Amino acid sequence: MRTLFILFFIALVSACSSSKPSQKDRATAEYEARTAASRNASTTGNRPASPPLSANPGSNERRPDNRPSTAAPVRIADGPVNATDAMATNKPTTEWAVTSIKGKFLAIDSSTVRVFMDITARTPQGETVTNPADFASHFIIAYVLYPDYNNRERLGYGNVSLTAQNVSYDGHYLTISFDVNRPKEAASAILLTEFTEINSGTKARNDLAVRFKGLRLSDRFTLYGKNGRKPELRNYVNAGDTVVIRDVNGTSKPLFGFRYRHEFDAASSPMNTSPRPAPKSLNVDSTLTITTNQPFVLPKEGLYYFMEDTTDASGIGLVVADKRFPKMTRPEKLIRPVLYMSTSTEIGELNQAQDTKKAFDRYWLSLMSGNEEVARRTLKAYFDRVEEANRLFTSYKEGWKTDKGMIYIVLGAPDRVQRNREREVWVYNRRANVPETNFTFTKKPNQFVEDHYELVRYIEYQPIWYPIVEAWRTGTIRE
DSSP: OOOHHHHHHHHHHHHOOOOOHHHHHHHHHHHHHHHHHHHHHHHHOOOOOOOOOOSSTTOOOBOTTSSBOOOOOOOSSSSOOOSGGGOOOOOOOSSOEEEEEEEEEEEEETTEEEEEEEEEEEOTTSOBOOOHHHHHHHEEEEEEEESBTTBOOOOEEEEEOOOTTTEEEOSSOEEEEEEEEOOTTOSEEEEEEEEEETTTOOEEEEEEEEESSSOOHHHHOEEEOTTOSSBOOSSEEETTOEEEEEOTTOOOOEEEEEEEOOOOOOOOOTTOOSOOOOOOOOOEEEEEEEETTSOEEOOSOEEEEEESSTTOSOOEEEEEEOTTTTSOOSHHHHTSGGGGGOOHHHHHHHHHOSSHHHHHHHHHHHHTTTOHHHHHHHHHHHHHHHHHHHHHHOSSSOGGGSHHHHHHHHHOSOSEEEEOSSEEEEEEOOSTTOOOEEEEEEEOOOSSOSOOEEEOOOGGGHHHHHHHHHHHHHTOOOO
16 A cells, blocks of 8 residues: 555645754644534633634723624725635635735835735636636726824825736736836825626725835845746745846846755744743854845755845845745645644654654554544644745745744635735635634744734634644645
């Protein structure tokens, strides 16, 4: 009988650091609490209330019972700002629908920015839209500029023409580009872009903070593919790939690069309310110099950081990963993301095994009581989410290690996303036997990337989290 690992590897190809003692201890405590919670739920039939939405954006207001208050975050549109951050829910539709949007702007000059958006859309039959003409015939796009998330004064607005010149398909996403002029005297703005399905009027929205003054390096230059035609809206590349860092004008100038070799920790439990450890200092492993608008190769894995001037406070960060990333196929890497559904004993056995592949097979088969079919199906579902988390949430560390990646892997895509300048709230309200649950992420400034967020943790997540983890462990999870 072929091993489970071989079956999984075939499925991956066709379809698509060791944990620290503190993490192991937490995993043990969580598993024991999970078991106790399961027993209590079966005897009492009651479930504690899930955490409600956080307080007003930017506020740390608490209620007397130490849970977050119920005020919803400010939104710049009537209704949720949805389809953000390229998270497709894959829910069935009866109409043409935009399922994900991810955007970035690049300054052309002091008065105009060019906006790039990677889009996924589905037909009523659930097929991915790959023909730009099909997309253009079913959707219209308009935008509005606001001063801030809390201010609905319109600074400007416009429609986006969909033509062969600004809509394309690159094999993964439909890409749309359009120019936005700076409103008079505006140094920055919030760009709300609205995609409307022509027949039904169903809307998908994306919000993007744009700057016209005080531009950072990443506002002018970004990662392009080796052909230099369009930006790659991601923070990672594969070792050995030929890439380009350029602006929309094709400017050539030197950038100073630094390589850091560091193994970042994976996200801790959503219930772990202990103070976060102090940030670790990074030591430069090597340096390099590149020229913008000129192809170059990054042969070694690591975290790279490019600056225009070595005294700048921010630059462009890139994670250089192995050739298969965002997929994970090597046994020594496959064992790491199972941290989110494992005990410390299980993690220890996987890390200490001399034959990692066999240990990985035994782990999944033992969880599924030896049922190879259930194990293979559950394993593939889990690592499909790991791959997507890497694709969506890689910041200065791999996406599966981030707080967003952890929530996405275990719970899947949120049903609704609400966001302001500093916070993002994921709302889950379509899960069987699970009350509405909200996860609040706060943006954490750093010099590498702009889109790194950390979860606000609460002990009240226990009755939601543990049953879903148990569903993964028993193969009863439902996509």
